[in-house]
Amino acid sequence: MATRRTGTGDGFEAAVVACGAAVIGVGFATWLGARLSVVFTGGSVHGGLGDWLRAAVGLASGVRPERAWGDHAARLPSAPVYWACTAVATVALGGVGGGLWWVWRRLARDGGRTRFGQPTDAHQARPRDVAPLVVESVVPPTGRMLLGRMAGRGPLLATEDRKRHPLAGRHRRRQGNRGSVALIGPTGSGKTALATSAIATWDGPVVAVSVKRDLYDTTVAARASKGDIAVFDPGGVTGLPTARWSPLEATVTSSGALRTGRALAQAIPKGGVTNAEYWAEHGEGLLGAFMCVAGLSRLLSDADGKPMKPIGMEQLAAWVRTLAGATDPTINDIITRACDNRDNIEIQLLGRHAATTFTGVGREDDKIRSSVYSTAVLALKPWLEPAVAHSASSSPHAFYSGGPTFSHRPRYLDLEWLMDGEDGRSNTLYLSAPTAEFERLSPVLGGVLADLKDTIHAWDIAKRPLEKPLLIVIDEAAHLQIGWLPTEVSTIAALGAFFVTCWQNLAQINHRYDSLADAVLSGHRTKCFFAGIDDLTTLKYLTTMLGHEEVIRRGSSHDIPSVWGNRQGGRRSVSESTQRDEFAPAHTLREMFPGEAVLLHSTLPPIHLSAVRHWEEPDLVQLVQQGNVSVFTCPLTSDPVPDAEHPALDIATLEAAKAQLPKARRDRPSPASDPAQAPGNGSAIPIVERAVCAACHEDLGPGEWRERPDGSRLCAPNCHEREVRSRGC
Template sequence: MASFKMKAGAALVASAGLSAAVAVEPGWTTAALAAGTSSAVWWRYGRVGTRAAIDRWDRNAARHAGTASWWDLTRTSSAWAMRRKARVLRPSLAGAPVWRVWQTPITSVAVPLCTVGRRTVYTSVEESTLRVGIPGTGKTAELACRVLDAPGGAVVTSTATDLYDLTALVRTRSGPVTVFNPGGLGGLASTLRWSPLSGCEQPETAARRAADLVGPQTPGSEGERWASNGRRILAVLLHAAALGGYRMADVAGWVANPDAATPFVLAALKDSPQPEAMRTAARQMLGTNARTRDGVMLAITPAVAWTTLPTAAECGDVDPDDSWEITDLTDRAGTLYLLGDEDGTVGPLLSALVAEIAHQARRTAAARPGGRLDPALLLVLDEVALTCRTPLPQWMAELRKRNIGIHAACQGLAQLRQVWGADGAAMILNCAAAVLVYGGCKDAADLDLFARLAGDRDETVQTHDGDGRLSATSTRRVPVIGVPMLAGLPNFHAMLIRRGMPVALARTPIAWKRRAVRRAGRVARVVHEHPADQRATGAQPAATAPAAA
């Protein structure tokens, strides 16, 4: 608003000077010229109210049929727009000269999300994005590019090995690659062992871990009431198990038989930092009436069901492994792949580990210059509703302040509502700086919602008489992108809803067409067929090399 007033004032002063200069020339011509100049300047710069802003918005939308213009993309999503925020996104550049800031690689401050025409659309490394689409439309191909372009560390979750196969060998060039595969997908060996009991000697850690294992429930539902009580009981059980040297299999046994667990739990809690308070809570929770207790234990059961799977127990029901630290991600640009199963049995274990990483990364960032990680940490969460049942709505709103960007993908908004409820799903959608809506959706409510977000445009309708001659024209309002067009988008195409600009039809990148991925695939094949050539090619061992794209 202030800038418009300054421009208007300067222009009016200039026009006043012109009027004074031509006033010495008699006649109506010079007076009309001065008056016309003043009116034009006022119309262009002086109308700074709400109505004028809406008029300008409408005229711009009409010129581009309600879609993003060249200037919209430049202003919000270009490399120039991203580099303007470089000193905030990279605190190490705070005192750097301008030339160095503008020579910084764009991928260190921004993520190349998609292309609109020939323009690349960027989002900053702190911004969260959401992808909505059915399987096979191109979400995984685009998410793999997010892993490849990560400027620092990356945490990758998925229910398949696709992302690992496409990106792991390339990511070894930037930092250590670690695999946590409790579901045993693809026969891929886990190189990380982590127990949810790690750190639960402290009551606050046990409470946080219990909430992560149980996960979110639909607010106000009967399940949420049982889950709320279950989190409190599970926190006491985890605390007791950590103090007594037990394992997660023992916790699962206590959940199945609380009567037999009571003496073991009470004995272990003697060493608690708050022994009397914790023992009192344990007696109250485990000694309640059988019907209520059984209902609460039933709500806890899915959180510990993974202990019955041999592959999950091998890497999750173990003594804490101190060989991996958060600095592998924050300081060494490492990549951690967490692979789940299709039915979500190991989902609580993955969710607890991702939540622990986010917690440690947030604490690490708070102690860094500017309160941010430099470079940023990316959480690439494929099939987020199955592999990462965490406080995602709150994360998408808050983690950006610490340079922790979230790139999530789901198969539909109904999947988000099923886990986080209607309000949580709406918050996830609202907090995403960019949303990619792929084709193939058949949910009428979702399609109508996205079509309404795209807005309307004016369409000229011509009327012809019986002889085919044009007799009249009229204007009607139609959707910018109709429901049939949105549902029928081809693969690797999506509707882009970007903060600060109208919608656009975009093409999303395909990871296996990138040169680095194709070369990594060739190297993997050479290593697999000729193990003796490992030293010559500099490749990883065949057991950890990804399959060819």
Template sequence: MSVPNNRRRDPGGLSGEVVLLWVGIVVVVLGVGSIYAAMHLGHKIAGTGVVVPTDPFAVTFGLFGGDLAWPGAPGWWVLAGLALIVLALGTLVGVALARRSARRTRVDRAAAYMGRGRDVEGLSRKHVSRTAQRLGVQAAPGLPIGVTVSTGQRLLSSWEDMRMTIAGPRTGKTTSMVVPEILDAPGSVLSTSNKRDVVDQTRGPRAAVGPVWVFDPQGIAGEEPTWWWNPLSYVTDEVRAAKLAEHFASGSRDPGARTDAYFDPAGQDLLAGLLLAAALDARPITDVYTWLTRPTNQAPVTILTEHGYTLTADQVAGVIAAPEKQRGGVYGTAQQMASCLTNRQVAAWITPQGPADTRPQFSPEEFVRAGLPSAAGESAPTKPGTLYSLSKEGRGTAGPLVTALTVAVVEAAEELAAQSAGGRLATPLVGVLDEAANVCRWRELPNLYSHYGSRGIVLDTVLQSWSQGVEVWGESGMKKLWSASNVKVYGGGVSEANFLEDLSRMIGDYDRLSSSTSTGRGQRTVSQQLHRERIMDVADLAALPKGRAVVLASGARPTLIRTVPWMAGPHREAVEASIAANDPQAKRTLREAHDEMATVAAATPLEEAP
């Protein structure tokens, strides 16, 4: 009868026979070595004059065979001393192994079968440093990713790599990904979020580098509108007007909402025409909503005609002249798209507050130029700045404006890169689009992602799940965005079987050697079989422990990493000071940070922090 042995061997583990063999070797070495040392030292201490052979085995066999005499008490003292030394060393080794075992999680066994060493050489500090040197970036070699579980190798993404991070809530993506990326950026930084924690944790260190701009039209961080930005400054022609209208349309729809085949495109086109008219006439953007409440107002048509946009004028005029129900449907759809403009709190951030308004106006063009080397004869460059754009989720929020501001900055950087040496920014612009699916629904992002990497515009799109991206960009758009990302990080906390199944297949398989025992006719036979199994199955990925992440990079095998939170990095003191200065609940935040550090300290020891 055959009795299969289905116990899975741990990757890189030892079989029972090998373990017994090594135990036997250690016992023999310790026994023979101890007798050899006791005989030599004991006879010298006792002064017996006995000549002890230099061969350890000859000494052992001679002692037990009666050819050599035991040195008496001195020999026993030497053995006792050696026993104490071995016991102390064994205790230290045991404690070290126990600590190492405590640091390991249930998925760490998979690390031995995943990428390490040369498999992830493209993410090594040496490799990304060469890339930074080739691109002329001296301030930093790249952005941190984490530390490999198998070898403790630090991984970084280069200034040509576009990134995507997918991790569920409370998985540490802010502390381990978003904050370290912002703090290690060599130049200007663009960040989006729906919470104030990113601002509170990084504002202090970034303020020491250059000016800080917090776009907070919904009061998430309690920021006062001490500056303003005119969204219509982005609108220079009908193409950009259409882009801005698309941001309003995308941000105003509920996730998964169905669109009307006629009224939605017509409403978006109408909104684009009104935005262009307001920009041409140097009006505040709030006038656009006023026009939308007056469907028969001919002022936009007149403005567009006077500036030579006759076809756009005809388009708006056609809607005005349409039957009442049709016109009402188009104008009503456009009103919903621009509903965020009715919020007085929002308006204070995007319109001047009277003719005596002395607040500085934010300029995306000046922002992206800050910190870049100046040409001969030009004035010294300003310091690189940081722009935080905050908004809540849902309809009627400032999400369309956050998207518009983000696009305005990135496109300004793209234009500047096209005029720079090598067609890329001398100092990369780092953009961390946290909660991108909620507050920055940039529909064209998948089509542009890979292009930005060649321009020195390094983006990391951070999502809570695959389905979040599908709601914004569709299945094909999300796949395009995923494929265009040179570095993909999965940080756990996702329960979507299809996504995790695809991820499991990308991680790959390993060959498991199993044995079975059969007995018959007084004989025992052991046979071995080779089985192919997933390195990490769906259950492993769904329950990925905090402090672990899977990294997939172009040209590298998937690897398992320990994430390194800011509490274990070089910016810890600066971040804690920033929290104390900016967070109204600083004590609780710092306590939570210390608790999180205690949780992941075993997985990411301080000595391994970059």
């Protein structure tokens, strides 16, 4: 018994029926044409189907109508009139036949059920279904991102922007609005190629985050023709002068300082950490206090009336690393002067928050306080590195180790710079970090994105919409911890910006965002799944979203003829049944041709997409070009740099580190002068001095204590702070 899937029946039987219908149709059309022609001459046409077919054969052989019909027709008109009538008859007969076929198909169709106005059977998008996405050129209009072509030489497709490009007619009902895009597929499947084409053709400012430099190399020429270029490279791996960004620029207000602390805490990697959200929340409070201190250093003046030297990220990171608190002389002086201020309410608010937070953290249990500081260290630890600290400074040196010196001071990156393209120009910001350090630098890169996000919301509240849509591309998004992505990936599109995130599979999203993974994925209006996917989580999601279809199964059976002449031998039976199958089995998704993808967009049926490859599109070959392009990657201000010496290292941090260094002990011999002998082999083992807190008798490590005037030691900040408070009382 053979079973096949078909919608109309056995193939041979269908072919026989079709041939018979065609023969009858030819004969009837020949008779109808002749009958119509004799209406004008008063003649007649008679005969049967066989006579009509013989006349058709003669006419096809080039015989004149009179001879072809012979005695079966009388008084036929001239050949032109005859053939004109035959053509009219053929067209009319074809129209009637087509109409009958359409009616029959409508009546015989299975799975015609509808629910909520849609058919219950899944189907692949047809050209008429993708009308809301169609664009005329590989360079789409403003606000729309290029996606690719509909497979099979279909039209070019791009994302939607109902506000800038509304549709009319029946397609208006299906049109959606702009939204974020998720590109999901294994390495080499075409994600970066599509992102490259999108960046090169985007009409507006762009922020591109990548673990590789190829995204910069392939698009910098196209973006440089549209506006200025900035490369924020906190790790110093690209060899380009890094642009500058510091989270401290917003800390001059109490709300800005707290937002900055929150943004840094949300970027802390949380993978594998127990109660990560709990400790991140506590670390957020401590970070907010340090941000308040940094903001106060930008608002307060010295005793002689001169502005204080602003505290930078490098100093804050050193303070957190050494568990500094309100007992630190510099921090204590800043907070005290802020609380004594009666002229500026922001100074008072910053001072009050810093004082209460440091006091509360100092009174916590030792283990809790240690965990809170450890959490804050994760957020600020990157700025302990010289390259990262340099990217947050206003040093005129191109690199932290020196190098060329700029004539003007570097400008800190912000949304103002991105949107500051004049005469229709649009600026571009590249964020770069190597794969091995991407997660470690997550607080830095995530802080930049959070700063831009917060500014977009602030502008919206101030009724200041973005003049041009902002495209934010995050290549290998699984390497970056963005705590606010589940909520912002969808809502920020309404404010004029949207994300393009690249993932290798859905397992990465589940690992990074845990219970909020579905919120991240569903927040993307457009999801593009590339060929070669073999992740079970991704395949299960796709087969579920693509749905099912009713499939007709026909089976036939034949009896073997009996050798004894049984009359029932050779019988044939046909059975038919319907079965609900997956619309796209997992293997078909994996086995698509490289560069192809399944596009799920808003409410449209699934689209078979041939993603754009810039090297295959003639219009993009010149736009996206390889090679060295000379651009300046560090925006500058209009403030000239004084002629004085500008050390790359902040001397204040060096002095602070020296002040924290414990004094050397001279009351005991050094290990080198009095080595102990190891048993057995006689080799020297250095004697390690053991320091103990005079109050709690806990062992002390290097830098974990403060010395009393009598030479004894107290652990810092625990026992040391308690003694300081008791003396103050």
